[in-house]
Amino acid sequence: MQLDIRAQTLLKALVERYIADGQPVGSRALSKISGLELSPATIRNVMADLEEMGFVASPHTSAGRIPTPRGYRVFVDKLLTVQDINGSEMDTRLHSSLQSNMNAQSPQKLITNAAQILSSLSQFAGVVVTPRTESIFQQVEFLRLSEKRILLVVVAPGGEVHNRLLLTDVDYTPAQLVQAANYLNQNFGGLSFTDARSRINGELRQLQNDMTRLMQAAVEAGSNAMDEDNDEVVISGERNLLNVQDLSSNMGSLRKLFDMFEQKNSLMQLLDVSSKATGVQIFIGGESQLVPMEEMSIVTAPYEVNGKIVGTLGVIGPTRMAYERVIPIVDITAKLLSNALSQ
Template sequence: MLDDRAKLLLKTLVERYIADGQPVGSRTLSKAPGLDLSPATIRNVMADLEELGLIASPHTSAGRVPTARGYRLFVDSMLTVRSLAGAGADEAGGAPHVEPLLPDQPRRVIANAAHLLSSLSQFVGVVTVPRKPGVFRHMEFLRLGERRVLLILVSADGDVQNRVLFTAQDYSQTQLLEATNYLNANCAGLGIEEIRERLKGEVDALRAEIAVLMQAAVQAGSEAVSEEADQVVISGERNLLQVQDFGADLGSLRKMFDLFEQKAQVLRLLDGSSRADGVRIYIGGESGVVPIEELSVVSSPYEVNGRLVGTLGVIGPTRMPYDRMIQIVDITARLVGNALSQK
């Protein structure tokens, strides 16, 4: 447990380091407003903070910088984020001014949101594509040629996907129409897994060739839903080239760009954040998913029509202005939810 004096000193040190990017010494802290302590007292308190692992001393400087543990304590108990509500929030609290996202195509909203997060934060913006319940409003089969069938899938919200099925036998358009009518009469509005279970129970009542075709359609629909769920849009990776903390460390930059290129780790990280209540912050490697000590993530789930469907966030250096990042992420999550809910 830190006493009030140590907390105030740590808070001041973190804020100064975030603002300037330079190790903070006792002389600098002694001049800070509201920190009425002598340089000798400050040195003693800093020694205690260093022993606790909250700050560290770079080899090239007599000043101190926060550790990941120090940032965590700062974010959890010392950070004040002003309310975004009310008139004059932009001027009084430094809240970013954000233009509303238009309820255009969902993918365009997601792409715009990732760009918005990146441009406002000057770091990397990430947004997952909304997870869909896998309910299809309409399915249709069309003959393309011998042993080739086009499956048209129309989701509950009107998105259309096409899949080409390569079949073991040739189907006439009459047979395909029969399968289309059966699926839409008996399975419209059901989820893929519900359709799969229903077909299992009715396979004996269907002619063998039609049953095989429908099972292929269900598998294609399941793959379509899976592909939709495994997408994340990333914007602003090159912003990290301008970050002072990374500029000279090519090894760290290489690891970061590998992370964004593969996307799988980012998806796992955001999937964990989707279960959070509001904004969540990962500092350094504490997420266990992004193993890069120099990176922090500020993320939030977003809702569409009252249902959690995705996650968005900002990825940047541990030395980021967390109060502003929280505001940016929180506002953008609301804008994305509003835009997609209007569709």
């Protein structure tokens, strides 16, 4: 829905004032801070229109208004003026903090340091998904559990064991399962699942279709099992969010917040989505099904190693955050971490 310049200016002023002090913003205050020569009555009419369109809401306890998730979305997408931190004290601190760990040549230290920097500079929670390593298997084994139910056992080169249940269209005999496992181990053991998948598609046409399907399913399931077990999220500063009244004002919100940190499933899903995008992404609670809380936003960016996206980092905080400050923090941290890991 299109907003005219007057409505955009008033919405921008309202969101900025609400982010600054957390109090509903009235028409009289907007007439002073917006820079528009409008009467309070005219401003009230515009506010009524914005409320009808779903961009602002009126708390029961006040005549002022606050932004809705939809209002925040318009603000960050179209109205926000992002701070330029190049050459600033923040920029210097970011560079020196990551630079200090480069001598150790430890990717894990760089990643942990990046999460701490994000948390320290934003005063919220910093999160980094560690780079995914290519899923290489040493051997596989099939165990027949029952008709059309098979347990796939994948052994990695380091000895780690990953399991995945396969539901098949065909009831394979134990002899067929041994034959399939032997073929995979002899011909593809030591390869990544990506390489094995492409070779299977090209080399197994001479085998029975049923056996080909089993091996393809095994490679797909094995790759997924190892990827899931390898996913690791480094989180720093979760306790900062206890000091954010918008997030900690009731036990229900706190429970959702720390369930997300503990279980990590929804967090990993969200960060995986953002790793497929370019540049900074902003997920605002209430308008994003991936964010579990109405009052929470996540600002993310992917990072790279030698030009290939390998992970995601970001800041988790309240919807009432200073986006113009957090966005460049996330953006430059992703670029610095990419540079550090690529050297």
